Amino acid sequence: MLALDLLRPPVRRVKTWVRRHNGGLAADLERRYNLNQLQRFEAVLNRHGRSFQTSSALCEFGCGEGRLTQYLFELSPLASIFGCDVRREAVEVCRRKVPQGRFTVNHATPPMDVEDAAFDLLYSYSVFTHLSESNHKAWLGELARTLKPGGLMLHTVHSYEYLRRTARFSPESLLKYQLKEPVEAFIRAGRDYLYVVDDPATPEYGSTVIRKEYILEVWPRESGLELVEYVEGAIEAYPEGCQDLVVLRKRP
Numbered sequence: 001m002l003a004l005d006l007l008r009p010p011v012r013r014v015k016t017w018v019r020r021h022n023g024g025l026a027a028d029l030e031r032r033y034n035l036n037q038l039q040r041f042e043a044v045l046n047r048h049g050r051s052f053q054t055s056s057a058l059c060e061f062g063c064g065e066g067r068l069t070q071y072l073f074e075l076s077p078l079a080s081i082f083g084c085d086v087r088r089e090a091v092e093v094c095r096r097k098v099p100q101g102r103f104t105v106n107h108a109t110p111p112m113d114v115e116d117a118a119f120d121l122l123y124s125y126s127v128f129t130h131l132s133e134s135n136h137k138a139w140l141g142e143l144a145r146t147l148k149p150g151g152l153m154l155h156t157v158h159s160y161e162y163l164r165r166t167a168r169f170s171p172e173s174l175l176k177y178q179l180k181e182p183v184e185a186f187i188r189a190g191r192d193y194l195y196v197v198d199d200p201a202t203p204e205y206g207s208t209v210i211r212k213e214y215i216l217e218v219w220p221r222e223s224g225l226e227l228v229e230y231v232e233g234a235i236e237a238y239p240e241g242c243q244d245l246v247v248l249r250k251r252p
Contacts, residue, residue: 034067034068034071035071037068037125037235038052038068038071038075040234040235040245041123041154041245042075044154044229044231044234044245044247045121045152045154047229048152048228048229048247048249050121050152052072052075052076052079052121053075053076053077053078054078055076055078055079055120055121056078056079056080056120057079057080057082057118057119057120057121057148058072058076058079058080058081058082058119058120058121058122059081059082059083059084059114059118059119059121059122059123059146060072060081060082060083060084060122060123060124060125061084061122061123061124061127061139061143061155062084062085062086062124062125062126062127063083063084063085063090063091063094063103064085064087064090064094065090065093065094065097066083066093066094066097066098068125069081069083069094069098069101070097070098072101073098073100073101079121080102081098081100081101081102082101082102082103082104082114082118082119083101083102083103083104084103084104084105084106084112084114085103085105085106086105086106086107086108086205087105088105091103091104091105108135108202108204108205109135109138109139109204110138110139110141110142111142112142112143112146114146115146116145116146117146117147117148117149117151118146118147118148119146119147119148119151120147120148120150120151120152121151121152121153122143122146122147122151122152122153122154123153123154123155124154124155124156125156125235125243126156126237126243127155127156128155128156128157128208128210129156129157129158129207129208129243130205130206130207130208131195131204131205131208132195132197132203132204132206132208133193133195135204136208136210137218137222140219140222140223141222141223141224143223144223144224144225144248144250147225147250148250149250149251149252150249150250150251150252151249151250152228152247152248152249152250153223153225153247153248153249153250154245154246154247154248155245155246155248156234156235156243156244156245156246157208157210157215157243157244157246158208158209158210158240158241158243158244159209159210159211159212159215159232159244160187160209160211160212161212161232161233161241161242161244162209162240162241162242162243162244163183163186163187163209163241164183164184164187164241165233165241165242166239166240166241167183169238169239169241170238170239170240170241172239173239173240173241176196176198176207177194177196177207177209178196190211191211192210192211192213192214193208193209193210193211193214194208194209194210195207195208196208212230212232212244215227215230215246216230219246219248220248223248224250225248225249225250225251226248226249226250226251227246227247227248228247228248228249229245229246229247230244230245230246230247231244231245231246231247232244
């Protein structure tokens with residue numbers, strides 16, 4: 001028997017260990033995945049002299065069941081934390097998971113039940129990847145209303161870079177976009193806004209790809225905010241390619 005073989009536990013013992021620890025391993029991997037994404041937001045915030053840690057009033061737009069929101073209470077210990085989502089059952093999960101936060105249900109279209117100038121930091125992850133063009137414009141203006149002067153707003157989007165990344169690594173994820181030509185041909189055509197409805201019963205929610213140049217031109221106009229940075233491929237999201245990160249600031 002080789003010395004290396006003595007170091008290898010029997011297969012049965014390995015399988016037993018995996019079964020016993022799988023729950024903990026899955027939870028650890030999920031935490032790593034979630035915090036990796038929040039680290040990308042934090043890195044971008046730091047470039048603009050901001051941090052989760054220094055926020056006093058923070059909002060996650062489209063908080064879901066609190067996948068990211070749950071960590072904000074560690075990262076932003078001085079902040080009042082607010083989350084909203086269109087799914088009532090998801091909001092109820094948040095209320096149970098982190099009762100110290102404030103969570104509300106919003107409609108698929110504006111307005112939000114929030115006062116003007118409520119937050120110094122507002123962000124969303126993979127919300128603008130699902131909105132129709134008219135609805136996303138409406139939400140840009142509405143979310144800007146809730147931002148304090150000098151406040152920052154960060155949103156992730158799917159762009160042409162997302163299409164390229166997904167075409168290489170997980171092309172099956174592109175089927176929902178119903179592209180009639182190869183990805184590079186679609187990109188050369190220069191279409192600004194691609195939106196495909198997932199379910200006719202919810203026409204304001206689907207699958208969205210937005211051209212970078214469109215965002216640079218349209219978002220400042222629709223939001224009334226200053227677009228201070230656009231980070232292409234900021235957050236890796238296999239098998240959904242990657243997400244760009246757009247940073248807007250409300251003038252003091």
